[in-house]
Amino acid sequence: MSERHTILQGIEKDIQNILYRYMKTQSFTYTEREKEAEQFLVDHLSKIPYFREHPEHFGTWSIPGDPFDRAVCYGMVKGEGDDTIVFVHHNDVVEIEDFKLLKSYAFSPDELAEELMKIRDSLPKDAKKDLEEGTFLFGRGGADMKGGGSIQLALLERYSRMEHFRGNVIVIAVPDEENLSAGMRAGVELLAELKDRYKLNYKIMINSEPHQRKDFSQGIFSEGSVGKIMPFIYVRGYLSHIGKVFEGFNPLNLMSEIVRSTELNMDFSDVVGNESAPPPTWLYLKDSKKQYDVSMPLSASGCFSILTLDQSPAEVMEKVKGICVRSFDKIIGEMNESYNRFSEVAEPVAKGLPWKTKVMDFARLYEEACSAHGQRFKAEYERKLEYLSQQMKDGSINIIESNFALVEFVFDYIGDLAPRVVYGLIPPYYPNVSNLYFTDLAPEVASLSEQLDAYTTRQYGQHYTREYFYTGISDLSYTSIKDGAKTLDSLKNSMPLFGDFYRIPVEAIEKIAMPCMNIGPWGKDFHKLTERVCKEDLYERTPRIINKAVSLLLENPLLTE
Template identity: 40%
Template sequence: MKKSDSSNLATRIEKIFMELLAIKSHTGTTGERDIEAYLYQELRKSDYFRANPEKLGMYPLKRDSLKRSIIWGLVKGKGKKTIVLLHHHDVVDTFDYGILKDHAYNPIKLANKLKHIEIADEVKKDLEAGEWVFARGAADMKAGAAIQIALVEEYAKQQGLEGNILIVSVPDEESLSTGMREGVKLLKDIKKKFDLEYVLLVNSEAHQRDEEDKGIFYEGSVGKLMPVIYVRGKKTHIGDIFHGFNPIVLLSQIVANTELNTAFSDVEGDEVSPPPSWSFCRDTKKCYDASIPEASGGYFSILTLTRTPKEILAQLQKVCDESFEEVIDKMNENYSKFLSKSRESVKKLPWSINVKTFSEIYEEAIQYSGDAFLKDFEDTTNELIVEIQKNKINIPESNFVLIEKVLEYVADRRPIVVIAISPPYYPHIANKDFKKLSKTVKEIGKRINDIAQKEWKETYNKKNYFMGISDMSYVALHHSDEVIPYIGPNMPLWEKMYDIPFEAMRDLSIPVINVGPWGKDLHKFTERVHMKDVLEKTPVLLDTAIKWALSETQLSEQ
């Protein structure tokens, strides 16, 4: 890019960025529609899209009560090779701003207010330096969105552009990624309609740094699986306690055996996925009485770099079996002590290990109860969906209701642990897992690092996985035989209000890269982005990556 072009580009990026920040596009609200209208109108102003209206679109989400859309625009150059530029336009809410929340969308006012409150030294330093913009969504990811839009406008002005650029702006990334899951079909449709070949998908989420002059780009994204654990015990009066089985104790044991357990961390080179952590855990007691509860349930998240759902379910089954055994042993030990205190002969309790997956109990219910079960399950699901839409129950908790419903229809009445999976599920993706990768994609990181060195003496290091969870997860699918048969059948809400277009993802199979500006404190009230990156550095890096990926490509075996 020439100097004059880049200063025009910077002015344009800044304008779009500030206008995007001012729109309150909280995830899961109609504010997302407001930002969609803005994005569509901005793109439509360009001469290119005015002359080519069929290459710009608003793609409405199916059955979305908020009536949100994906905004897309295709700049058609020469040949089939196409770069997909992806960003999301929703942001997380502003509760963490507390009394400053009315200023979360106004960087100038927010910076003034932040000066008068107690903040960490590093934040204070950045605030005083004046190089950072503080606002909700500044880093995640309206800066990335503004850069991509301004770049697309530039490409649209160029004559004889080598290759094609498709920009895709999705809603709901911070929630269930409905935008991207539906965007997969849109990508397939556009590919067919315009006869394109997708060579690379470029996302522009902000990156966080350990060292000031070391940037990071990512050639993939971490996976996330949310197991749901439901424990049915045996209810009894507390005066008759050895006739019961306390589900709280077993769930607690499972929590203790999984929370921060690094056996669940994947290691890939020097990248390690954080160990699991529980988000929710409680019993199902509705009101007080002098008995132990009937059941308990909880859910947690497992981040993956390499393990498939098949492997994780096997690992969970083992941990739950062991936890069950530990609890029974402990109960027997206490029972023996109790009996000997009352001088009775020692007996064993009747409990045995009983751990099943949701798909197993679902099959049992069909075998045992047939159509009566299926009808009741469907009615219950439909009622639940209404409750979820009215925000009376959230999606992870709704799984407990459906598991209970299935257990009503099976013959097994013993204490049981049921393992299920809750939406959302994000498969991990990494370019290194692609069997065929073009030479240009393989060398793209070197280009990025070279230009960063040359222009600003900065190093850009590659990581295989963006750890922040992203929509990049949905543009390819590897090891599908260890994913597809394990997700749907173990997800009670599957194809009722949540699904993943696995086949279409496998068909698309697009390598990915995330190149975005330097950001800090994402999802916190001190969220901020470095403006030199937004206005100058990241656009150059993106332009370099795009031009390189659209240059001559040969497929080569990795």
């Protein structure tokens, strides 16, 4: 039998064997246990004959300054020529709190299925059906996304056995995707280094995140990934006793208006073709009071998430500023109206209220403190930033709390006590990417979705539709970036924590810039007790679809079954 016809024979068992061992590594995101997945990958690759012969083609790439000493793991089959395909997957998983008494089975698919059968009547109808039919594999990380990672690893090993392999294939496995994507941001720099060392021509990056189906008879290829940006709002009020409300400015009043004006506001939602980003939603909201008293709070703070298809950080922040200004104007108008009515029946405390609309970004607030206190402020600010960064690494404070602690610190150096709104950004930032935005897309990449759909229709009687954006947020966001220098300036100006703690390697992203596609198995209920992945997709369809993509892009006929 020829090599052409044996390349994928029996790969189902390989994928299952890898996945069952991979899932056993309880690599909870932003914990030291992510190192378990890293060690598994190094051990797995080191046992493959190709990598024993070429130890320089696999290893780890450390994440600089990482609190858990995590690293990106990679393996490369170096064939003939420069054309290269990159596979990427993340190896961190979310916690298993919702498993309750089933926690000990969360990483063992067969045992978990047996236990779930005992409580199947309490499961959602769709999950119960999939469990009883045995068509889906249950377990934490099986869908999101060690299933896709196991497919990539199994394919890499098969390619490593081939003589005269045309092209190159790299697998990178990254930690921290469920948190700040520290792994992928480091992975980009690894790919830039490999590009220089081996003179590689990156054709495409293929992620294997699970896809969700709108129509159960159709799969989905994603030719890009949604962006994510997280604006923060800090409202500084003016204290007063609740019996003297017109002598103060309650920040909760203004913050409430800003929240009402932004939550699910479709003005923030990009539309590209027939795809639309979901509208924004608030993730955090809090006032500054630490105990009860009869004064209004001095400040209120919060942040919300915006998903983007085309907007830049600068464009988003201009919209945020506009809403803050309009909200401030509206609240002052309403306060003056209330005060005038109050003055008709009570002796007024003044001829009119003193409040004026004052809205600024964090950069302007920082400059105001610098102007007032110069080098003393700058030195104290750097010490505060270093202290907060260490607290975040220790896990004693989260990134949102740290951001607002820094804003509060700057206000200690501000002499003007008048109410104001300060806005900015909290990490992480995910650029929106799509093959739509490449003006010189190679024909074989531009037509890849159509060619793969023709393949799946012929091979499985199943269509795969194309979407331009994977909306689940993914590490594909770092495959390219539009207007990198402008984006970097926007982040530096708007993001207090940008710098040593959080950064975007814009130069490296621009260096490795490549099209991308998500080709992953059908999955359901990510991050839930009933997380599961379709076995037919996992073991049969998806590996063959990805292999077909590799054969088309590397023009390697030996990969065609």
